[in-house]
Amino acid sequence: MGAEAVPALGLLGSVELPGVAESVGTARRYVRGVLEKSGLRDTYDAELLVSELVSNAVRHSESGRAGGLVTVVVANCGETVQIAVGDSGSATCVPRVPAEPDEDAEGGRGLWLVSEVALSWGWYEGAVGRIVWFRLARR
Incomplete structure (x- = not known):
């Protein structure tokens, strides 16, 4: 097998965005662009889940305040791709998955959706805020 047939592991890209609703799109x-450039054909799940996480960061963290930022990082992990969303965290709100999402509510299903679609996911507090990440199979 030639070297060109082995995917490079590691960072595929990162971007820092303003903590505003328009940053979701x-x-x-x-x-989508980073994953397509790396050879992935099906980016729908990644796009859906990153939309949910950036929405949560803007709505529920300090990143949604004036001047706040959200960071999106995309990495090739071999058989999987990992996407992480970093925000400024919140002293009053932590990520949690509802046992049963309210079908009539306008929100509250983001992390439930991440937990249902992703191979794995998690979150942690870092020195500069919160990181929420998920992994999907490379296809």
Whole structure:
């Protein structure tokens, strides 16, 4: 097998976006472009889940305040791709998955959707905020 047939592991791209609702679409387009450039054909799940995480970051973290930022990082992990969304965190709100999402509610299904679609996901607090990540199979 030639070296060109082995995918390079590691960072595929990252982008820092303003913590505003309009950044959700920008993040979705960014992830689609990075994944397509890396050879992935099916980007729908990645676009859907990054939309949910960026929406949550803007709505529920300090990144949604004036001047706040959200960071999206895309990495090739061999058989999977990992996407992480970093925000400024929140002293009053932590990521949680509802046992049963309210079908009539306007929100509240984002992390439930991530937990249902992703191979794995998680979150942690870092020195500069919160990171929420998920992994999907490369296809």
